[in-house]
Amino acid sequence: MPYFLLAAFLVALDQWVKFSVRALIPLHTRVVFLPGLDLTYVKNTGAAFSLFSSHTWILTILSGVVSVVLIVLLAKRYFNHWTGMLAMALLLGGAVGNFIDRLFLGFVTDMFATNFMNFAVFNVADMGVVLGGLLLCVYVILQFLKERKEHREGEK
Secondary structure: OHHHHHHHHHHHHHHHHHHHHHHHOOEOOEEEEEOOEEEEEEEEOOOHHHOOOOOHHHHHHHHHHHHHHHHHHHHOOOOOOHHHHHHHHHHHHHHHHHHHHHHHHOOEEEEEEEOOOOOOOEOHHHHHHHHHHHHHHHHHHHHHHHHHHHHHHHHO
């Protein structure tokens, strides 16, 4: 249950930040936020780096399907370690946050823009997806190494 709460918190934070940006910052306006990070209201009809921007409906369906799969994985406790479950919660929060935007607005609201390098503008949900994806990779690698070690010890 705490993993669903984390995912719900991530969705709520994401939607609050997006609503605030849409209400307070004019489209394509850059506002100084933190050293190295500005706020810029951008409408993104695509996926990461605006890929597939002319296929928003496909991305909406894909986000919905992925969200359902992640809910099932979390509910069935598919991963037996907290790192796998945390990864799923972060991925779920990010997927649902961007799904809500695509479904109701037809675009994803992005706002964080780095000012020390040229990088895509991103949002809170994107951070959840990236952190969840990285954590999932770490989990899978550690599980592989653990199983490999157990297999070698079993052969001895």
